[in-house]
Amino acid sequence: MIYPQLEQYLRRQTTIDDASLLKVTSKFKPLKTKRNEILCSIGQVCKHFYFINEGCLRLYEIDDKGNEVTGFFALEDSIMSAVPSFILQKPSRDFLVSLTPSDLLVITKDNFLKLTETVPPFREVYNKFMEFAFIHSQMRIYSFLGMEGIDKLRWVMEHEPKLLNRVSSKAVASYLGMTNSTLSKLRAQL
Amino acid sequence: MIYPQLEQYLRRQTTIDDASLLKVTSKFKPLKTKRNEILCSIGQVCKHFYFINEGCLRLYEIDDKGNEVTGFFALEDSIMSAVPSFILQKPSRDFLVSLTPSDLLVITKDNFLKLTETVPPFREVYNKFMEFAFIHSQMRIYSFLGMEGIDKLRWVMEHEPKLLNRVSSKAVASYLGMTNSTLSKLRAQL
């Protein structure tokens, strides 16, 4: 067991024999990051995928007005990347950063792709990640398009309570599509 | 060539030999729908995936206030389903309907899953569909969370111009997260 957390994650997502498991995990390398360390910058082509042992990653853009908009948060025991850039292998429109000091495992894009082609259970894991990511994005669209601010806040409290403890107000606001000060006022309202 | 459009779609998405292609396409059955025909209703567990030869499908929810919120439109030469329900095999929170009379090919969930397990190129096609769907949802989140109405409208005009010709104003408004009347006023502004 080189990386027990990653192994458990893979076994939870799929049925995988020990040989394949080793084939997969051996391609990952440990990486410790600092607070606000940039894993992929705007303009870079993202060449890595990450497994989070501990910590928190954030994917976000800067919109036309210069405001940050958060696309995705990922916490421990999940995988993450600057997905659009990783998939399309085009310059990223997003930053991928570790919000807190994090304990990660990294795999290169080439190794990642080779594994999806040669280890069917790994392809399944990747596919499940995409399914989850899509369903999650759809939930956000449904929840945030119509709702008023106070209801969006309640929605996150109910559906992603961890986030509110782990992430700065500023980042939460950028995730809910409102300004800092509006979030602060809504919180005061309860 | 039983279903030339479907075959072309598959060949465009992946490299697939004729035997596999036949294995896949033979599991689809033609289905003609009327305008506003319901393919999956709220509460139903979605058991099918669809390929669109011609027409337009819409996935939408009814929010707490009774307003429609559109999660996804799909036009010809793409595949679609009530994805969250299909994946999780839980009662759907969405309606999946054909906005216009449509010419579809349908495959059952069981056959679909079997194909993803036994025909690797088909798994790849499904995976690419999920990747596209996720990237598209993320684009909407980035574009719609911060933007004002007029900019959202401009965004769709630029990125999905087909939609505005094919789809009712009401449906577009529910896709942009605004009311009918607001969209109408914004259109008047140009």
Add this chain to the structure above:
DNA sequence: CATAAAAGTTGTCATATGACAACGTTTTCA
């Protein structure tokens, strides 16, 4: 530990958009 920078709070004010209603137009289908 001290200082600066970042984050969060709160207030005022302007405005984009929702709610609602009245009305005209288009579509549906019996």
Add this chain to the structure above:
DNA sequence: TGAAAACGTTGTCATATGACAACTTTTATG
């Protein structure tokens, strides 16, 4: 074809939220 329903437009009004600023609190770092 004609009646009824659905759709789209436009107006008025109320309000949630953004913009901005002043201030306090927390965090980062030498």
